[in-house]
Amino acid sequence: MLAAVDGDALDQAVGAYLTTRNTAGTASGKRQVIAVDGKSLRGSARLSAGRRHLLSAVTHHRALTLAQAEVGTKTNETAHFQPLLEPLDLNGALVTFDALHSVQANVTWLVETKNAHYIAMIKRDQPTAYRQLAALPWPDIAVQHTAYSAGHGRREPRSIKTCGIADALGGIAFSHGRLALRVHRRRNQTGGCESRESVYAVTSLDANHITPAELAAAVRGHWAVEALHYVRDVTYAEDASIFHTGTAPRAMATFRNLAVGLLKTLGAVNNAKTTRAIRDQPERALPLRGITNNPDAQGTWSSPARTARPETRPRYFSRTPATRYPSRRRGQAPQVPCLRGGPMVRPSCSSMALQRAAKVHRSMRYGAVLPVRTEQS
Structure with missing residues (x-):
């Protein structure tokens, strides 16, 4: 049955539902930040066909998948960037993506058509823009924000510097670029050597519209989509799934997004622990849909005979x-x-x-x- 499901219609329905939940839970006056990234379904590969690849738009705040599309292979992500975001209301939103999607046509469409903003990572595959960003007077600019994180046997301080891009002086070779970013990371591995890395980015926001701390949080928050992929792989064993016929792989990925998004909107902190609790006692999932377990006159499932079970094992x-x-x-x-x-x-x-x-x-x-x-x- 899943192989015959309309994948586009299912993704639109789930995306619209999670968008409604996200709108209801978003703080007023706070800018919405959305990450765009792709993921391969490794278990869907066969000798006669490659693995399926999905492109998703995920919120930074609670990792809700607002839109998803099947793109065939990773190299097709750029062509599906605009169709993926077209149904979404991006007015005033900030969209983050990696260097693969840092394409002039896509960022121009975001700013001029969708009235949104972006943070685009610039790497050496765009030599002109990268050379212009690297040549800015970064040594003369003071560090404007520093954040620290520790875990998994390492400590990682991250600092950010920003530099305005003046159009009167020629700007840079990137559409609607207003502010240049330099993020410097130092990773101290326990018992190992220290590694350092500097990355450059461009945003369409002016310095008076966003603070360096907010920019640093948006750059770091792009990894929320990777955290969602980790939950789907580890908690829901997505890569181990062998569904490969029709739209079944995509439909199962959509249902996983729905499960994660529903738990996140309800305030679940540990997704794996909550999933195990619902697995052991399925009746716990009914309040998530607004169904109470109080017995009624018609003798539904919530009768005392069925609810008289031990609360814990x-x-x-x-x-x-x-x-x-x-x-x-x-x-x-x-x-x-x-x-x-x-x-x-x-x-x-x-x-x-x-x-x-x-x-x-x-x-x-x-x-x-x-x-x-x-x-x-």
């Missing part, structure tokens, strides 16, 4: 290795609730006893009654 069934069998580390057997409402019983710590405890727990969840073998018996 026994601790030793935890998926986290650090909390698995916590009582065994204290030299005690794990405790299992008695089905008949009696006191807690302590099965032996042998493997067969633990298997028996698992059967007891499953019987509790689905209403069966199994005898409990204790140490005394």
Whole structure:
């Protein structure tokens, strides 16, 4: 069925829904920042066909996918840049993208047609613009903002400098460029050497419209789309998916975007933990759609007979290795609730006893009654 779904219609419906949720949750007066980037579906490749490639527009704030399109291969991303953003309301928004999309026609369309702004990364594949940016008097300009981050065994301070581009002096060879940026990164790896990197960018915003701190946050925030890709790959195993027929790979990617976006708009901090909680107790997903679990007169799913389930599993069934069998580390057997409402019983710590405890727990969840073998018996 998924192979026959209209991928464009599905992406438009999900994008419109997430756009509505994003508009409702966006703070008034705050500029919307959107990142454009592509992602390959590695599991969709076959001997007769290459992997599918999707281009997405994702918000920086909560990583909501507002638009998505299938582009065939990575080299086709540039041609799909304008059709992807055409349905979106970008009035006053700031769009970020990597050097692949730093194309004169695309940035001109953004500013003149969509009334939006951009931050374009400039690399050596545009020699004229790159040479002009590198030749600016950066040593004479003081650092205007510095941010620090630490994690994954490294410390990374990032500083930014800005320089106005005067049209009267010739400007630079990039459409609607008003402000030049130089971002300097120093990465200190624990037990390793320090690496340094300087990157250049151009924005259509003037210095009186945005602060250096906001520019630095927008450049750094572009990695929100990479974080979304990581969640789809690790939490939802997107690259391991073997869907490859018709529009099934694209439809599954759209459903993953919908799941991530829905949890983000509801304030989920840890997407993986929330997903596991819903997997273990599917009834937790109903309030996300506004469905309560109160029993009604018609005897729906939320009747007391079906909702009388334990709120949590026994601790030793935890998926986290650090909390698995916590009582065994204290030299005690794990405790299992008695089905008949009696006191807690302590099965032996042998493997067969633990298997028996698992059967007891499953019987509790689905209403069966199994005898409990204790140490005394």
